[in-house]
Amino acid sequence: MTVKVAQISCGTEYSGVQKEIARAAEKTEMELVFPEVDSSDIKRAMEAIGLSPASSGLKVMLARALVIVEGRADVDGAIVMTCFRCAEGALVRHAIRRFLHEKARIPVISYSFTERTKAENLLLRFEALSNMIKRRFLLARKKHEGLTIGIDSGSTMTKGVAMKDGEILAFHWLPTTEVVVSGLKVYKELLSKASISEGMVEAVGVTGYGRFMLGKELNANLMQEEITVCSKGASFLGKAQEGNATIIDIGGADNKAISIYDGVPYSFTVGGVCAGASGRFLEIAASRLGVDIETFGEIALKGDPRKIAMNAYCIVFGMHDLVTALASGARKEDVAAAACYSVAEQFFEQQFQEVEAKEPVLQIGGTSLIKGLIKAFEDTLKMKIVVPPYSQYCGAVGAAILSSGLLGRS
Amino acid sequence: MPKKVMIFPVNSLILYDLVSRFGHQPLAMMSKIAEKVRDPEVDSPPINITYEEPRHGLKYCAVEVPSGVRGRMALLGPLIEEAEAAIIVDDPDIEFGCSGCARTNELVIQMLHNKGIPILRLKYPRSSGEARDFVKSIVDFLKSIDGGAS
Structure with a gap:
């Protein structure tokens, strides 16, 4: 058409x-x-x-x-x-x-x-x-009905949710290895966790980079790009389905800023030129500090980023700055905070050149669970950041909601 | 000697016609675009400009200037370099001609002024009386620059 x-x-x-x-x-x-x-x-x-x-x-x-x-x-x-x-x-x-x-x-x-x-x-x-x-009428949908599964087949992680009448019954994630293999494992795990059989699932929605391969394998009702799908999931979980909102998603390999109105995107930027503003940079930084990513976020809250000169415009130079700071006796807390601020500042300077930052600002994706990063964004944008519940599953939730709209109930 | 006269707005058919009638060579955007469109080596509709032009425009303005300005300057810059005189009409109606971009206009006018060539600068006429004076000023200017036909 x-x-x-x-x-x-x-x-x-x-x-x-x-x-x-x-x-x-x-x-x-x-x-x-x-x-x-x-x-x-x-x-x-x-x-x-x-x-x-x-x-x-x-x-x-x-x-x-x-x-x-x-x-x-x-x-x-x-x-x-x-x-x-x-x-x-x-x-x-x-x-x-x-x-x-x-x-x-x-x-x-x-x-x-x-x-x-x-x-x-x-x-x-x-x-x-x-x-x-x-799919205008589908995207305007503000509620979830029936029993559906949504899977976000991302470049780094495959995430899925099983939903029934607006409630999340089960969620699961796995690192993406082979698109179809990881997707099918997540799908089966969702059935098991939600204690449902495959026959009970009324619709399946798939988004993310592996949506076509996985969608074909699962005979999905919906295979849709992540911009509209994540917007739907984020606005649903963040209770921002009316009027303006902005979505920030720092992914494993790229990042996105999306302006939405009534839960539907109208402008967005996708960056991925430099990994210095990605979740991968924070993962490597956490590994260098010898802590897991969650602890990394916690200790970043206690640090002072101004004590470290860090240039994360490049992941290589960013790591070099980090190692140099540690070698000169810098505190782990300050280094972690500097890494978070560096990501936030680079995102601000690059992605917000095109996208308006309108409140509420919703931060989604796995990196939204890194507390130090959220604080860094709040300080950089001078705005309160809202992290919706299940924020790392926004794409999967969006896919589950939109696929439920294909059931033709309302 | 006929002179090469840059016109502004850069695609004004009326100015182009007036300059031609008095024996001078008008320098205008249309002729540059015609060259581009006829170029069989390039296939980039509608006017056969490719990403190369904004790069050529770097000769006239920095990379921080929008690509649309640099792309236009890739065509207009060489005309300005050639110009021996110029006629600049301020605040014209859109039908009289326009480059589409006010920032390009500012740069073109500044570069023409910096050349130190004879320039006639006049306001776009808003009445029939003003229109007569407007044409007369242009005719006098074209006659005044050396070699124009009377």
Whole structure:
């Protein structure tokens, strides 16, 4: 099923990325539409949205949004894009996203690109937007019904939950070795822990990097990317299903910042260029200090990060700083705290360049259990961080909720 | 001698036509884009700009400047280098021409001023009287720069 998506953008053709956008749209079965506007639309759009940008490319963007709101463009969703580091563009992008969300009630994804943006960078976003369009009513679902299993087949861990009528009956995780083997082990363990038979399971949802392989093996009812699924799980567990919220997920190999509204994502960034801002860095740091990751988080709470000069912009140099500090007699507590602050600061500087930090801020994933990291994020963002119950199972819970929506009960 | 006259807005058909009529060579975005579009070696629709252009734009502005500005400057920078005179119209209507990006506009105008070439800078006309004065100023300027046809 092809969906029609309005491209509302400025600078894509001069940045040389239009071809990449078209390629990503084709791969995700999207037809890109450029709503036609005239000069009178521009004037009316600036009045309606309340912004008067100096750049005419941005004025045309506002007019295109107005044309959609007025029903003069037949589209199912919109992707709003401007150049990375264009402050005026960022203001317009956010204003259009809000305008379309409130007035046209269509799914919107926003993104800021550079000349290095490739179709592959856009695919996850386009897939999420496509799911938001095709599964709009499913994503709007706010409760769980029936007996379902959700599995998050991640790059480092495979996590699963069995849920019945909104309650978690059982949860289980394993390190991911082979995608299907780990997934099936978790699935069987969930059946055992919840004391249920396979025949009692009404639906299975799978998300994460191994979703297609594992989903096929389990004959899953739902195989969906992790952005929309984790958003659903986090907003459900964090009781943030109404209005704005922000999700932080420091994964084993990458990290994500997701802006959501009513439990549905509208903007997100996925970082993974440097492991210095990943859970892996904290794991290695804990190992070097000779403590497990949970203790690492506890002792970090007692440390002073300012006493250690640490550069975790690279996992190698970060570890070098850590070893140097220990060799010069630094306290373990201060080193652990410095490692946590380093991750939080790098995340803040990289991921929050594109994503607005709107409260409540929900931190999810296995690293949300590292207390020192949560404190580091609170100090860095100057905001209270909410860690939902079962925070490490948000993806699995989201998959269980969304698959229950396919049962057709309500 | 006919002069190479940079026009601003960089894609104004009216300015392009006026400069041509008086025997000078207009330097405009359209001709650069036409070159790009006709290039059979490149396949990057709609205007055949690839990620290479924003890199060429680094000659005119740093990497901290958005890629859209640098991509435009990859086309406009060489025109500015060639320019022997310039006509700059401030606050034009969007139909009169635009590059789409206010930051690019600022940089283009600054670079033209820094060249020390003859520049006619005038406001976009808002009435028929102003329009007559506007055209007359441009015609006088084009005649004043050496070699223009009368």
